[in-house]
Amino acid sequence: GDSVTQMEGPVTLSEEAFLTINCTYTATGYPSLFWYVQYPGEGLQLLLKATKADDKGSNKGFEATYRKETTSFHLEKGSVQVSDSAVYFCALTINSGGSNYKLTFGKGTLLTVNP
Amino acid sequence: DTGVSQDPRHKITKRGQNVTFRCDPISEHNRLYWYRQTLGQGPEFLTYFQNEAQLEKSRLLSDRFSAERPKGSFSTLEIQRTEQGDSAMYLCASSNDRGLTDTQYFGPGTRLTVL
Numbered sequence: 471g472d473s474v475t476q477m478e479g480p481v482t483l484s485e486e487a488f489l490t491i492n493c494t495y496t497a498t499g500y501p502s503l504f505w506y507v508q509y510p511g512e513g514l515q516l517l518l519k520a521t522k523a524d525d526k527g528s529n530k531g532f533e534a535t536y537r538k539e540t541t542s543f544h545l546e547k548g549s550v551q552v553s554d555s556a557v558y559f560c561a562l563t564i565n566s567g568g569s570n571y572k573l574t575f576g577k578g579t580l581l582t583v584n585p
Numbered sequence: 586d587t588g589v590s591q592d593p594r595h596k597i598t599k600r601g602q603n604v605t606f607r608c609d610p611i612s613e614h615n616r617l618y619w620y621r622q623t624l625g626q627g628p629e630f631l632t633y634f635q636n637e638a639q640l641e642k643s644r645l646l647s648d649r650f651s652a653e654r655p656k657g658s659f660s661t662l663e664i665q666r667t668e669q670g671d672s673a674m675y676l677c678a679s680s681n682d683r684g685l686t687d688t689q690y691f692g693p694g695t696r697l698t699v700l
Contacts, residue, residue: 474627506691513589514628514676514691559627563687570641571680571687572618575627 472497476560476576483550483583491545491579493534493560501562503527503536503543504573508557517545517558521565550583557581587611589692591677597698598667605663606695610679617660618689619652620676621645628676634660667699 477492495501505517505527518527523538532547543560557578563571590609598604610617615636620628631650633641636657646652649667654660664671674696678689 502687513693514678516688516690519688561627570633570635571616571689572630572633572641573620573628573678573689574630577625577627 472501472562472564472574474560474562474574474576476558476579478577478579480580480582483581485552485583485585486549487583489545489547489550489554489581491558491560491581493543493545493576495541495543495560495562497541497562497564499564501564502571503534504561504563505532505534505543505545506559506561506575508559508578510556514559550581552583552585555581555583589677589679589690591675591692591695593695594693595696595698597700599700600667600669602667603663603665604667604697605661606675606697608660608662608677608679608692610659610677611690614679614681614690615657616680616682616687616689617654618678618680619660619662620678622674622676622694623672631662631675664697667697669699672697672699 502521504519506514507517518529520527520536526535560576561573592607617634619631622628634654649665652662674694676694677692680689
């Protein structure tokens with residue numbers, strides 16, 4: 471079946487540090503890839519996405535590149551801020567030609583950024 | 586867009602009681618998903634609606650669970666004879682079938698505690 475594996479947290483960084491959260495996947499079909507973020511006390515928000523190999527998704531200084539050869543979609547940010555403290559989820563959906571694009575999520579990675 | 590809304594935000598119930606949750610999707614979104622999230626895990630797919638039709642149910646959805654989406658607008662998720670193992674965050678997401686990618690927007694969730 472389809473699955474997503476994220477690096478285990480928690481991850482603790484100082485402000486302005488470089489962030490990488492690893493994500494790899496296995497998929498029965500051709501996936502679209504997503505990063506969602508969950509800030510404390512809030513719902514899941516889409517952070518960025520990529521729909522085909524070599525696409526780069528980006529938003530709010532975060533980037534992730536869809537690497538088909540390594541089945542990876544690692545999240546990066548060059549300089550984190552305290553406000554980036556949240557739980558980050560990598561997810562995929564399969565473009566099967568049907569209509570159910572259910573998301574398969576990783577377990578999430580808690581990021582804490584200290585001033 | 587007012588976003589996806591869910592009601593109630595929190596529900597505490599005693600084992601054996603029935604509970605019902607409501608989800609109002611973003612207007613004009615014809616796809617609606619329910620997910621369940623337990624502590625330390627990513628959300629897991631429960632069921633999917635295309636308009637008013639329930640097209641897929643996960644094996645996680647036992648016979649005690651039922652979901653409806655009358656008229657293709659809001660949706661309800663009912664759990665009968667609740668068990669302590671049902672304690673979780675229940676998330677609703679909606680999307681539409683325009684474009685090539687299904688981007689799901691999540692509500693804030695309903696946190697269920699079964700005593």
